[in-house]
Amino acid sequence: MKKLYIKNGLIKTMAGQEFMGYILIEGAKIAALGKTIDLNLPEDAEVIDAGGALVLPGFIDAHCHVGIGEEIYRWEGEDFNEMTDPVTPDMRAIDGINPEDEGFRDARLGGVTTVFTVPGSANVIGGTGVVMKTAGKIVDKMIVRDPAGMKIAFGENPKMVYGEQKKMPMTRMGTAALLRQTLVDAQTYKDKLEQGETDPDKLPERDLGLEVLVKVLNREIPLRAHAHRADDIMTAIRIAREFNVDLVIEHCTEGHKIAEELAEQGYPAVVGPLLTNRSKVELKDKSFQTPGILAKAGVKVAIMTDHSVTPIEQLPLCAALACKAGMDEEDALRAITINAAEILGVSDRIGTLEVGKDADIVIWSEHPFTIKANPLYVIINGKIVKPEAI
Template sequence: MLFALAAGLCLLAPQSGTVTAYENAVIYPVSGPKIERGVLLVRGDKIESIGAVGSVTIPADAKRVDLQGKVVIPGLVDTHSHVGGGDGGDESSPIQPDAKVWEGIDVQNPDFLRAASGGLTTINIMPGSGHLMSGQTLYAKNRKARTVEDLLILGENGWIYGGLKMANGTNPIGTPPFPGTRSKSAALIRAKFQEAKEYQKKWKDWEAKKEGEAPDRDPGLDAMVEALEGKRIVQHHTHRADDILAVLRLKQEFGLKVVLQHVSEGAIVADEIAKSNTPCSIIVLDAPGGKLEAVNYTSETGRVLERLGINVAIHTDDGITESRLFVRSAAYAVRAGMTESGALRALTLSGAEMLGLEKRVGSLEPGKDADFVVLSGSPFATRTRVLQTFVEGALRFDFNDPKMRVYAVGGPGAGHAVEPYLCCKGGN
């Protein structure tokens, strides 16, 4: 609702909002070729135009910022993170689609500023992988937040953008009611989706006639129906080749929109992944192992999947890897043979596509959210720093502000919660 209202206002007053021209930057729009000396024109929270210096008309009232040859890339999209301490389902059942991660997130957690210092502007915050289905994920905007509501992306009728977290392989296996084998994992989840289909039909039938009493609402099954309808994307933890194939079977059986998450042995079944046209959000690690299903992890997964034309995003899985070093993950994928353009897309637009947010974030295009990162140099160079991160036109992180810098590099104070935002005293 809120979103619809904002969109309406935007139509009525397209000229509203302060205008800032970020000039003389090397710009990687990701949706198009690199601009050697470009301008990014931001109006309010949106990108108004982008192009080479001279090709963009800068309004007279625009604030002008000379970036002096620094590099601008889209705000980074992390398709798999656990920042903010959110959680999902508890020990009561292996399948808990009703649990919403956002209701457990602490916005005061320093994770969010650390993530901003790494250039992250959109973050898929997930519940864990210890369940077959641990709950609803949140596609958070890394805005400065006082309450968790400040992080939400709202769609039609106030729909909160998010996915459905699922997992197979070793993590969800346990003692009853959790599955004890892979077969049982598949059987349990299949039964639940069949139940959701019946529930979906019951509601469809009732809505067609509106006779008698409406069926009981089940918030968990509602979320699963959204998954069956393709509105809620299944974000599926899976490492081993056979487990990946099990996800592809489930996807086909129920017509789900699925993103494969982690995909450590993806290179082994890359042909099957390509054939099923399933996007992959991969993790890039310093080393394999630490758990049985990650023993065959290889940094070459990105290269292999990219060559086959599979859509590849890279994620942090923060705290497994560090949001502050998100760009480094992509650099290591490049070292293992991924193309630089593919790796940059894997941090931005590919991730946006995997969250169904590609119309809004992930690249620098007119009409999209003004989420962008100013780098000191070439994106994948070791000595390049994130200097500034903007979310919807607002400065979210500034390396030159000592109060924020500490979250980028660490040191005394870095582990403490962000200074509270005092709502009624003028705040900060």
């Protein structure tokens, strides 16, 4: 088993500890870490001397389209929106991801070691997303969690796509109605599956879309709701409460307007992209202040790039600009580490530096929120993936 030993690092675990010390990696996991340098070091361990540099968990982009929306292509690599039907819960992001997408390399160069890659927002129900590492040649081996959430979308995007086709939804009412009806269909399907456990004659014909929506109803995976405007956010919450399902608010552009309500409801928010222009009317009140306002109100917040809307390597810059706009620095770091991991349901593996967790570690030349910061080393699953050739 390969061993890697990081010494003389300023280790910030994101689990409440910060100290000068070491990390011992065995295989893909963190085997030990601590303040002392008197570790009985295995003779076969590769040694990295951090030289006092800051050592952090790998960053996590909690919403992007890396691998499924390849930015150097036009339509050839655009595999994130199946714009032929507004209800496509049977779509799976894993089937459209290309590990050769340059976005994965860019992620590593920016210290991003894990991403949530998800279908786009053209459809009312777009399909399931995956949590995956940003290094690897075979997507199945990069996966951390699949499925990790069901993409749904409110607001202008479904209206625009299907309104032009003279199909439902042409209005926000139509979007909500389609979502509700599909969840009712999934409830009926679930009931028949349960009846079929004792009476095989009552088993329904297999339906892949309803099958995965049963996972939503069983709260095995959350709805991931694309919602910019405050009213769309509240519609998403209204429907989630009606069906007693888990929910994550994606984008949450106007979340600062209803921060106390969101905190009271208890749903987390993945905010962004913020480092972009106001490309549509729903972004009128886009602000880097939003993540900080939400965090101060008690909302669990992650920050996203929505790559390739904002290049994924700029995730730490997005968090830094949120700090500039008033977000607490610790909250901003949590928004791209442990908060993101908890929202994605993978905090048992990533998000902090702790014994037994995946060895996803970044050694920084300076604090990552400074403009000159650069990852000196990026380690994913115990393997050094940066430095690397560009």
